[in-house]
Amino acid sequence: MDRLSMSVQYVKGVGPKRASKLRKLNIHTVEDLIYYFPRSYEDRRNFSRIRDCSHGQKVSLKVYVAGYPSVLRPRKNLSILKVPVKDETGIAYLIWFNQDYLADKFNIGEELNVNGKIKRIGNEVQISNPVFEKKNSYKDKVGSIVPIYSLTENLTNNEMVLIMKNVLKDYIDKIVEIFPKDMLSKLDLMPVKQAILNVHFPKNGESYKRARERLVFEELLVLQLGLFMIKNNVKFDNLGIKFDAVEEVEDFISRLPFQLTNAQKKVFKEIEKDMESDKQMNRLIQGDVGSGKTVIAALAMFKAWKSGYQSAMMAPTEILASQHYENISHMMEKYGMKCELLVGSLSNKKKEEVLDKLKNGEIDILVGTHAIIQDNVQFKNLGLAITDEQHRFGVRQRAIFSQKGLNPDIIVMTATPIPRTLALILYGDLDISIIDELPPGRKAIETYAVGFNMLGRVNEFVKKQIREGRQAYIVCPLIEESDTLNIRAALEIYDKFKDETFTDFKVGLLHGKMKADEKDNIMNKFKDGKIDILVSTTVIEVGVNVPNANIMVIYNAERFGLSQLHQLRGRVGRGEYQSYCILINEGNNKVARERMRIMQKTNDGFKISEKDLELRGPGEFFGTRQHGLPDLKIANLFTDMEILKLAQSEASKIILKDPHLKDEEYCLIREKIKIMFKDKIDDIIFN
Template sequence: MLDLNKDIQYVKGIGPKRAEKLNKLNIFTLKDLLYYFPRQFEDRNNLKKIIQLENEEKATIKVVIVGVSTSSPRKGLSITKVDVRDETGYAKLVFFNQQYVKNAFKPGDTILVFGKVKKEFKKIEISSCEVEYLTNSPKNTCKIMPIYPLTYGVSNKDIIGIIKNVLSDESLVIKEYMPKHIIDKYKLCSIDYAIRNLHNPISKESLKIALYRIVFEEFLILQLGLFLFKNGVEESDGIKFEENKKLDDVLTSLPFKLTKAQNRALNEIIEDMQCNKAMNRLVQGDVGSGKTVVALLSLAHCVFNGFQGALMAPTEILAEQHYISLTETLKPFGINIELLVGSLTKKQKESVLEKTKNKEVDILIGTHALIEDKVEFNNLGLVITDEQHRFGVRQRSKLSEKGENPDILVMTATPIPRTLALILYGDLDISIIDELPPGRQPIETIAIDKSKRDRAYNSLVRKEVEKGRQVYIVCPLVEESEAIEAKAAVDLVEELKLEYFSDLKVGLLHGKMKPSEKDLIMKSFKNREIDILVSTTVIEVGVNVPNATLMIIENAERFGLAQLHQLRGRVGRGSHKSYCILIYASKSEVCKQRMSIMEETNDGFKISEKDLEIRGPGEFFGTRQHGLPELKVANIFKHMKILKLAQQEARYIVSEDRKLQNYENQLIKKEIMNKFEHSIKEISLN
């Protein structure tokens, strides 16, 4: 029997050189190879007549060779054309720089051809051809063809050949690990049938059956792993915080009343904190819904109970803003707050670290600096991470390890569809703040193409500045490089000063600036010393200037919908009517669709659903950055019905057998451990 954990280079027909190429595809063992699933399938099964061919389609035809001709229209280019016919008409097969093919074709022979059709009037050409002679078992035509994700040096034919070789080995046995009652309940095929038919589908029906099994399995294993991780956390004794009247005094001191949604979230948090199990909760709220004040009150509750709190933010600008906000509110209550960010001097850092260790600091706010080894707390009781998707499971865990089972609260302003949230945060309970504070007016969003850019600057911007308001202009997203984005922002400032706003005060904010410079710019903007602030996406989270009423986003089509919504949330924070202008250059249908979604709604949850639908879950929220096993076949949006079934089943299994200790669950438990072992080291299944 073949060992599925066998090193790929020792599998028959592979060897060290091929193994090296396969390793680049993360194929290291025979099991990795079997689970290296196709990314799509080409149906080459449907034989067509020449007369039935449609322009731009890919199709299979059975034809007779009429003749072959070769031409060289220019140096370095040769074109070979093969005239073919069937009983309904004529076509030409086109080959570029493949002169050798002219000797492979003999007039009068019958061949099968799969390729891309170009049809102009009655003239038909087929390019990117796969050609083979008629046999009882064609290799590349008249079948459903798997198309694999590839890297340099490995072709689709290579993978097909290697896998075919493995699957034809009679000593290969792919053992079942799914409990029999689940297979029967959901009418799943065996894992052996699923893997064989994903790589070499017998028919459309067999492929459908195989896909259903793998999709269900991927969701079930992911969800079970997360539930087990959550149960492991829940079982550990946490801190039992006591009710404290001082929290009411903080609430009374606030210059506003909490919304119903904020009160609901706060009550859920306090209830968790006053229970003797460790809290593990996600607070999800749209831009401007007031999550920060809920975090502030939770931290105050922790400190009033004699413990320390930590708040981790993804950027220095956001950490600094939290520091200012919490200090203003909590200092009168004798709560000491410190800031720990990368830009502090060595001496400042050492001072903060010493005070934290000696419990002279009640709440420590910072960036990734908080998870460094040298940061020691005296008795950490509550850990909060803001904009959770910027971190990962490991980072969240590393911070919580600085205390003895502290309560964990994670916050995000990126509205996530609830089902997706259950996948990404399956180890967390969820609180949703779905209400904006009173007095907030909806932001009017207008999408315009680049030809109307002048009018936006000359009319709209000036109108707002004349009213005494301020404006954000967001620099286009160039690429994932702060240096390039910074240069683009500097160039945009120069252009705006020169062509439009020579008489106005234009400021600049980008990620490559020193924190002290950023702070100075934001203070100047808040104090109305700057009329127009040109910025990169560093203002995406956390910047609060109620007098800013207009945002212009250049090249809006380069941003995701969720990010556009985040950026737009920087205006509309005061009582004045606010606007967001999206300037786009693309003429594509997808761009128009996305712009109209932004114009139609201010609801972040609706936007996130659309973003997920348009961009797909991988791009919307890659599971890799969360430290979760990758979904190879399952698609959270496309397979929503199967996802719900798998979630329902996972809940039932865990309710019956919390740690999968029953005999029938042993094999799937092993599979879960294998899938999660490289991802979530903290998972506790034993």
């Protein structure tokens, strides 16, 4: 067995207990641990003097133990250990709570290196719960650059540092260099082993910078090569359907109850051009919430029908599929087009009826959930396959969908706005159309960020709106209360609202642990006005259109990404009523305040997504959950744009030279692509 794929529990200092904690961080193997990079660093190399330290400052000190440790017991279950220390400028006290056992570790006169936060109480200088090491102990806790890792409950940073030192000492030699020597030399890249060591435990700023650049370049090159290979295999090898030029499309547009925006017209022209060519269309329609993507999809379906082909649209939830079905049926009924819905909750008899009609060509448009891509679903002549909310479906599901016809044209739609340069990377296998304009007359959602001290006023405002006939969403980050995070849980809030705060109104609860039919039942009740207030987790982020719901209250807004907040906010503002989004925010740090300010200032999803990229850490914004792409472990697509351009340029040269990476010099890169993309593209690229 490859030692890097061994369970992490066999790393020195881990064992079964710590392994279960590491699994919560998605660390399962030795290799996972090695590639679990620090989120930040603390520079403890510069030593201060006691006299020069100010309150609240985090410092490193060289001190001597100046007296015997003392233990105070101000009340039951609380002990305070005080150890007097000094340097040439003054005296300070090292303070620990409920850690009396440390008292025996100190001898008068011995030298310590100490790091911690200064607290000045009157003339007394204290350092609470400091990190310390004795002179010549060589543990590198103080006097070095210390990595800070993202942690989970009951796992400390000190433990993580120790585990990381052990894994690097015992297993770093098993890491294989994937780049050919001439590539390392030409691009002046640090060798991979050296880079990993210097990212975890940098000696100085320069060694860290070079190490990180090497690892970011590797990650982005592998990502880009994988995407190029998908694009080459999924798209360019396929001849598509050449649809007719359909003059009646203009009649369809003129009969709509609204005018298309210029952005919608431009995007539909791009789609028409694709459909009339003999290449298979593979196009992403990217548009902010409410920008009118569905009507563009309907126009494409109309064109397909007029050319003698069936169309299908796949949505991630039954409620969203039902909504699309209603909207599209309404648009198409005047032309005699036959639309049907295929979702899991249909009776077996109805499903069989739909499948028979579909196979016989009696259905022109099929709208449904992933039920559409099951084996028993057969089309007579599928010409157009549309996926809504692209990030909920992986590349594999899209590929299966396209195999339901003979190279049908593909449209995927997303309401997650991404800056164009980054969308080109994320959706490397797709051409991109952007609807960057909202329909005229759409009212901006008024957004307010408030603290929990305003909760009473917020609740009164919600009551007032409901009495006027409106409905409200209340969104919480977690389902159950966490012991370590101050988060209001959906269950707790639901009980409180139902039994205390909103007793005069009908309150419903929606969360991710419910079964699909339970979720759909709750959403349908809300849509039909049988629920006034819907308490929910983020499962409503992609979802249903309830024009009567005009208030969105988001608890612990500081714990959501900006783009996610914008998606949630987009659930309201869909009807004629002025809509409101109230962000209840407990974050007092600079980043939290800046994020709330951005949400209040703009309703533009593209501006928000750019800010989100700027403010969030590596890998978070473009994680698997949002986009069906691999998580990035170290690269940040906003701040690493220059490295990204270099990676794209090199990937282009490699693909031109060796499209399938069959040459021996690229075989290790090829293996890395397989690992990064896992089963998402394995059967497409490496069959």
